[in-house]
Amino acid sequence: DGGITQSPKYLFRKEGQNVTLSCEQNLNHDAMYWYRQDPGQGLRLIYYSQIVNDFQKGDIAEGYSVSREKKESFPLTVTSAQKNPTAFYLCASSGTGKAEQYFGPGTRLTVT
Amino acid sequence: GQQLNQSPQSMFIQEGEDVSMNCTSSSIFNTWLWYKQDPGEGPVLLIALYKAGELTSNGRLTAQFGITRKDSFLNISASIPSDVGIYFCAGRGGGTASKLTFGTGTRLQVTL
Numbered sequence: 001d002g003g004i005t006q007s008p009k010y011l012f013r014k015e016g017q018n019v020t021l022s023c024e025q026n027l028n029h030d031a032m033y034w035y036r037q038d039p040g041q042g043l044r045l046i047y048y049s050q051i052v053n054d055f056q057k058g059d060i061a062e063g064y065s066v067s068r069e070k071k072e073s074f075p076l077t078v079t080s081a082q083k084n085p086t087a088f089y090l091c092a093s094s095g096t097g098k099a100e101q102y103f104g105p106g107t108r109l110t111v112t
Numbered sequence: 113g114q115q116l117n118q119s120p121q122s123m124f125i126q127e128g129e130d131v132s133m134n135c136t137s138s139s140i141f142n143t144w145l146w147y148k149q150d151p152g153e154g155p156v157l158l159i160a161l162y163k164a165g166e167l168t169s170n171g172r173l174t175a176q177f178g179i180t181r182k183d184s185f186l187n188i189s190a191s192i193p194s195d196v197g198i199y200f201c202a203g204r205g206g207g208t209a210s211k212l213t214f215g216t217g218t219r220l221q222v223t224l
Contacts, residue, residue, distance in 0.1 A: 004154075042115050042200065043155075043214045058211075090154050099143040099204040101212060103154030 003027065004104035006091050011109045013085075021076045021107045023091035032074035033092045033101060036060060043090065049074055078109065085111045116201055116215035124221045131188040133218040135201030144184040145202040145212065146175050155200055159186070191222050 004025040013019045025032065031050045035043040045058030049068040063082025068074050074093075078085045088108050092101040118135045125131055135144070143162055147155035159170050161177035161184060168175055176185045184201055201215040 006154075042216045045211065048211065088152075092154075099212065100145060100157055100160055101202075102157065103147075106152070106154050108152070 004091060004093055004102060006089075006104035006107050009105065009107060011107055013109070013111050015111055016080045017111075018077055018079050019085075019109065019111075021078065021089055021091075021109070023074045023076065023104060024072055025074075025091075025093045025104075026072060027093055027095075027102065028071070029093035029102075030071070030096045031094045032068070033094075034058075034064070034066065034074070034076045035090045035092065037088045037090060037106075046076065046089075078111075085109060116203060116213055118199075118201055118215040118218050120218060121216070122219040122221070124223060125191055127191060127193060127222055127224050129191055131191055131195070131220060132185065133187075133199060133220075134183060134185045135203075135215045136183045137203055137213070138182070139203075139205055139213075140181040141203035141213075142181070142206050143204040144175070144177050145204075146173075146184070146186050147200045147202065149198045149200060149217075151197070158199075188220075191220075193222050193224065196220060196222050 007022045033048040034046040044060050046064050047066045049055035065077045090106045091104045094101045116135050116137050145160050146158045149155040159175040164181050165179050166177040172189045174187045198217045198219050200217050202212040
């Protein structure tokens with residue numbers, strides 16, 4: 001089955017620790033994205049990558065980092081510099097030049 | 113970054129009723145998308161619209177691309193309990209590569 005997987009579904013960390021969220025897709029999509037969603041809010045773009053070994057900052061990139069070493073994978077690291085890291089994180093992908101983005105199931109990160 | 117305005121923010125309706133919601137932008141878009149998100153899950157793509165004036169259906173859902181290219185509408189006919197969730201619109205302009213701008217969401221609750 002083709003799709004996007006995110007793991008884990010729930011993640012708990014102590015303040016001051018970096019944490020990496022996984023996103024894998026087997027849709028053969030070139031573009032991948034990371035969004036943050038806070039309760040009752042819409043989606044805000046953190047980082048996106050249109051091709052392997054290249055990525056751009058979105059609207060709220062501060063305190064986050066990404067890598068895109070493989071087409072299938074786009075991990076997101078939430079660093080200790082992110083002031084309010086507790087949120088629901090969504091990964092998405094799209095085909096070359098296509099507007100339609102397909103989302104993974106999300107990872108809920110709680111930092112205490 | 114910009115977020116699109118969705119209206120209404122939330123609505124309670126009775127099973128069997130029709131539902132209408134809309135999304136407006138200050139910018140022109142070339143593509144409009146509608147997604148549904150269930151609690152704790154990633155958004156699922158419902159309908160994609162590519163031309164001004166276009167009307168597209170997906171089962172009981174019908175969406176329209178506004179002729180000004182600055183708005184879009186989603187109608188759900190004969191609502192059922194599983195229609196409960198948050199509906200997001202998203203738009204893409206011509207000069208923004210593959211980035212989407214998302215709406216603030218319409219929360220739909222259906223009572224029996």
